[in-house]
Amino acid sequence: MPDRCAKARRLGTALAAAAAVLGAAGCSRLADMGLDGRPLTVDTPIGPLTRWRLLRNVDEPQACRAWLEDAGVAFTPVTDRAEDSFCVVSDAGTLGDEIAGTDVRLSPRRPMMTCQLAAAMAVWRRGSVEPAARELLGADVRRMDHLGVYACRRIYNQSAGRASAHARAAAIDIAGFQLSDGRRVSVARHWPGDTPEARFLRRIRDDACQVFGTTLSPDYNAAHADHLHLESGWGGVCV
Numbered sequence: 001m002p003d004r005c006a007k008a009r010r011l012g013t014a015l016a017a018a019a020a021v022l023g024a025a026g027c028s029r030l031a032d033m034g035l036d037g038r039p040l041t042v043d044t045p046i047g048p049l050t051r052w053r054l055l056r057n058v059d060e061p062q063a064c065r066a067w068l069e070d071a072g073v074a075f076t077p078v079t080d081r082a083e084d085s086f087c088v089v090s091d092a093g094t095l096g097d098e099i100a101g102t103d104v105r106l107s108p109r110r111p112m113m114t115c116q117l118a119a120a121m122a123v124w125r126r127g128s129v130e131p132a133a134r135e136l137l138g139a140d141v142r143r144m145d146h147l148g149v150y151a152c153r154r155i156y157n158q159s160a161g162r163a164s165a166h167a168r169a170a171a172i173d174i175a176g177f178q179l180s181d182g183r184r185v186s187v188a189r190h191w192p193g194d195t196p197e198a199r200f201l202r203r204i205r206d207d208a209c210q211v212f213g214t215t216l217s218p219d220y221n222a223a224h225a226d227h228l229h230l231e232s233g234w235g236g237v238c239v
């Protein structure tokens with residue numbers, strides 16, 4: 001069977017080449033890419049596969065709550081609710097300030113959101129917001145200011161059309177941050193320019209794009225000039 005033998009040799013050569021490439025990439029690189037088979041934790045560095053890996057972990061309500069518990073995220077489930085014809089909130093809870101031993105206060109505190117959004121917020125805060133503030137601003141984040149999560153409305157408050165992700169409590173609008181040295185970083189004030197604050201905001205926006213399904217910043221339109229709209233899901237819209 002010369003043909004079969006030749007094919008087997010070619011396959012063997014291809015496998016050896018693939019093994020060499022994977023070996024050269026290094027185990028830590030494979031872990032960063034999520035290709036080492038381990039489940040994503042709140043401490044896994046953010047990378048191109050983060051959204052996919054996270055949603056695989058938190059797709060089912062029970063699995064999502066278990067994932068948050070493992071991550072030490074304070075999340076208290078609330079009963080499902082429906083309002084009007086298009087505002088239906090299910091598998092939601094209130095998000096506390098803690099992630100596995102660290103506190104960053106949300107203001108207003110304890111917003112209600114879907115479990116998937118809470119998980120994405122935990123990954124983004126731990127993997128992006130906190131280290132980016134230390135690296136680019138030399139301070140810790142003490143408080144994250146938001147403009148709200150749940151709102152029974154359609155996109156852009158129109159009277160007809162598609163329901164906003166806020167009508168499912170699946171999106172949060174982040175307006176700014178209070179730092180440990182007293183400084184305040186505001187999306188409205190600091191987005192323009194090339195200051196450390198602007199670089200911080202762009203970094204966390206870029207990281208958010210790998211964690212959330214839809215990430216909209218002041219670069220998107222005037223309606224988002226003062227906040228980052230972060231929406232959980234597969235999506236993939238990033239501006």
Ligand SMILES: [Zn+2]
Nearest residue numbers: 171172173229
């Ligand atoms: Zn929004």
